[in-house]
Amino acid sequence: MTPEDILSHPPKSLTQAQREAYFEHGFLSVERCVDDTWLGRLREATDRLVERSRSVTASDAVFDLEPGHSSAEPRLRRVSSICDEDPVYWSFLTESPIVGVLQDVLGPDVKFYQSKLNFKWPKGGAEVKWHQDVPFFPHTNDAVLTLGIYLEDVGAEQGPLMVVPRSHREEIFDHYAEDGTWTGDIQSADMGRVRIGEAAELGGPAGSITIHNYRAVHGSRPNLSDRGRPLLLFVVSAADAMPYTANALKSRYEQTVIAGSPARHAHHTGGTYLIPPDWSGGYTSIFALQQREGTNKAPSAQAGGEPAGMS
Numbered sequence: 001m002t003p004e005d006i007l008s009h010p011p012k013s014l015t016q017a018q019r020e021a022y023f024e025h026g027f028l029s030v031e032r033c034v035d036d037t038w039l040g041r042l043r044e045a046t047d048r049l050v051e052r053s054r055s056v057t058a059s060d061a062v063f064d065l066e067p068g069h070s071s072a073e074p075r076l077r078r079v080s081s082i083c084d085e086d087p088v089y090w091s092f093l094t095e096s097p098i099v100g101v102l103q104d105v106l107g108p109d110v111k112f113y114q115s116k117l118n119f120k121w122p123k124g125g126a127e128v129k130w131h132q133d134v135p136f137f138p139h140t141n142d143a144v145l146t147l148g149i150y151l152e153d154v155g156a157e158q159g160p161l162m163v164v165p166r167s168h169r170e171e172i173f174d175h176y177a178e179d180g181t182w183t184g185d186i187q188s189a190d191m192g193r194v195r196i197g198e199a200a201e202l203g204g205p206a207g208s209i210t211i212h213n214y215r216a217v218h219g220s221r222p223n224l225s226d227r228g229r230p231l232l233l234f235v236v237s238a239a240d241a242m243p244y245t246a247n248a249l250k251s252r253y254e255q256t257v258i259a260g261s262p263a264r265h266a267h268h269t270g271g272t273y274l275i276p277p278d279w280s281g282g283y284t285s286i287f288a289l290q291q292r293e294g295t296n297k298a299p300s301a302q303a304g305g306e307p308a309g310m311s
């Protein structure tokens with residue numbers, strides 16, 4: 001779907017001005033978009049995950065632990081594929097009014113790609129360095145976005161999501177270092193071309209949502225405050241946007257249609273995208289990759305070697 005195709009459908013939940021702002025700037029935030037009933041259910045599901053993490057002693061495919069995590073004092077960086085871990089997240093994505101919001105920015109036919117929960121624990125929750133999502137999971141067209149939901153109030157000191165306006169229409173940066181290692185962030189030599197000074201801070205009260213296009217440059221500061229910053233993240237796309245590399249966060253719901261109908265045709269837009277590492281062998285998390293915990297090589301450097309993310 002092109003932005004023009006999507007905007008030709010009447011709005012369901014957002015105003016036409018909000019939809020146009022999303023396409024113009026590459027992101028949108030809406031305060032208090034999720035009602036208290038859904039927010040309560042999502043918080044309870046999240047508390048269940050934190051409880052489960054007490055018995056986890058090393059990061060695995062689901063729980064990405066911060067240094068210092070313990071049974072007595074859990075400290076999580078991320079839980080991956082949350083829709084597979086608790087049914088409440090999937091119900092929220094497919095049965096709550098959020099479906100209309102997604103249709104307003106993706107068109108009537110919407111499908112699922114990934115889900116995760118980035119915690120940013122108080123007093124030290126790690127930064128997310130500047131990056132784009134498209135290098136991690138290129139698709140045949142750009143109707144791919146991440147929906148974020150803040151489970152708690154988030155102010156500037158908690159490390160809110162930040163997005164560079166209009167960057168979704170500009171360059172796609174290399175997320176590999178010169179030696180072919182996947183770093184998951186924009187290389188320092190290229191940062192001079194990123195308009196960080198213009199980045200919008202998308203904080204807000206609990207229940208606020210953020211939406212950013214997968215080409216938009218985004219990141220967030222560490223959380224040095226004494227309040228957590230749990231942010232649910234769902235990657236979704238128009239039904240006619242097809243991924244062509246392995247999904248780093250495997251899910252039984254991958255490519256499941258959550259609104260409308262499956263596509264009969266794949267829509268392709270032009271362009272040349274670098275191929276990410278082959279995630280089919282495993283993945284850790286963006287935090288682990290950006291903190292250079294382990295190595296991931298470009299496909300050519302990987303041939304015959306270890307699978308990405310496992311070294």
Ligand SMILES: O=C(O)CCC(=O)C(=O)O
Nearest residue numbers: 118128160161219220286
């Ligand atoms: O948690 C954040 O602040 C950013 C999340 C993000 O960009 C990601 O996980 O790819």
